[in-house]
Amino acid sequence: MIASAPVRFRSPWTQTIDLRTEARVAWDWLRRPGLAHRVLPAIREHLGAAPASTAYAFTVFVTWWTLRGVGDSVERRLIFSASTNLYNMRHNPVQVLVASAFWTDGGFPWTTIAGFLIVMAYAERWLGTTRWIILFATGHIGATLLTVTGISHAIDHGVIPRVVAVAADVGTSYGFSAVLAALTYRFRGLVRLLWAGTLILVLVAALWIGPTFTDYGHLCACLIGLAVGGLATVVGRWVEQKTAAKAEAAAALTE
Template identity: 30%
Template structure:
């Protein structure tokens, strides 16, 4: 909630300063200096439309989670959960709905947003929006299905109670993990290993500490994200795009020529 409020305040402040710049030369000069960064941000947003549109949607859902009564949120998340019962009843709508809810009432929203705005946005620029959508949806759907099969096995073998079929499992995390796996795949050697270690720690530490079935889902999401990205790269290589620094220099050049 604090993060979303901060973003809103910054946006309003910026446009208010642009309005005041019409009446003050000093403010006009400051706005012109800052315009390099806002222009860069605008270009960055436009270069990864799927990522930023999706981020805006799940942030809006999180705002609902943080402000609505808890019993209403429980109903909504249960309805959108990729539980055995829900997927068996309405698989398509369930997979769609569950993709927009951040687990645990939006816990860790800032981390999600930072990773989507940087790692996933960079990956979308390299893969292109269509391929990135396929990769992340593959991670979300296939990891959810694999987790469901694991739940069914646990129930049928007596290792878990039958109530597990109604357990709530929603979240943006599968999409995030699948996208990160795809991003790591195309990183240069040094960054590849660093990214692999970070992703591995993110997935394996909770798995060994909490021993949760849903933590296995993150492992599945990374696997399917990696495989789908690998297959798509066989069809065509990644696109050549400017680095963030090069994009920043381009924005500075464009503004200086105005």
């Protein structure tokens, strides 16, 4: 009985794109007749292939709507209970690490929801839902822990006031920053360098001009995304080479 050849592994981390080619394909798609009839199916296909990002955007909308339906005092208590500040991280770390990622503070989160439905959905379609969730969670949790550690150190040494320990800190930006950084590995050549360099430059500039612990967290999340993406790319390429070698050896045996 002849053994079947092993299936070659293809890592999404090694599947890069040329931005000029993608732009040309998109332009050709837009110029084709019947654009109005193709837009809705394309949006449905885009969101259907990114269930986690779509569900996340809807959850953010629901939590924002919930806050609009309660009084100011209740809103402040809800935000505080979900905040990843130093006080909550010392008392309910797991609860606030999860809850903080699904609340937003302020007006209607247009940019957050649009970012999930467009950018995060694209990243999820590229990586797959499970990898996207792991990457987003790693950025959110890792940057939060690094930020809280920095706040604790600064308070202990009198660099910042103790009131920061109970400051409100909710939102999706840490996980979002990590995924944006990891998207660096989706591109090739100069575009990859420009993408990573621009992200780092913007975050460092924000930290330099008006430093806050949130800016520090964004930079940490960006570095986490770059590190995770780099490691995943190296591992993915190694596994591809191994499976390709096994496939070639199996094919040689069947000849």
